[in-house]
Amino acid sequence: MPERFVPLREVRALSGYTAQLVAGYQEDTAATFIRRYPELEGLRYTRSQRNGRDWFVVYLGRFEQKQAARAAVAELPSSIRSQQPWIRALEDI
Incomplete structure (x- = not known):
């Protein structure tokens, strides 16, 4: 999904x-999640490293x-909220 990759x-x-x-x-994990929620146009994904592997x-x-991020999470479908999204600084991704 190159249009969603940053x-x-x-x-x-x-x-x-x-x-x-x-x-x-696996990149497919990210792509599958984004495809599952096409109405969420703000979804993006990136690639970092974890344990020496792509993450x-x-x-x-x-x-x-942070409060604005929390408010946005509160508006997400319950199926996403139940996974307890992690609010974090962009520089720490």
Whole structure:
């Protein structure tokens, strides 16, 4: 899903916060999650490293304040909220 992929260096260059929704070692994990929720246009994913392997992270948008990210999560479908999204600084992805 190249239209939803953002290189890690670009993600980390942003200020603010995001909600990490899902992560996994296979890119298909990210793509499947994004395809499952086509109405969520703010979903993006990036590739980092974990345990020496590629690690694909799906996140929701960019927010100036943690509270704004939390508010966005509160509006997500219950199937996503039940997975307890992680609010984190973009520079830490």
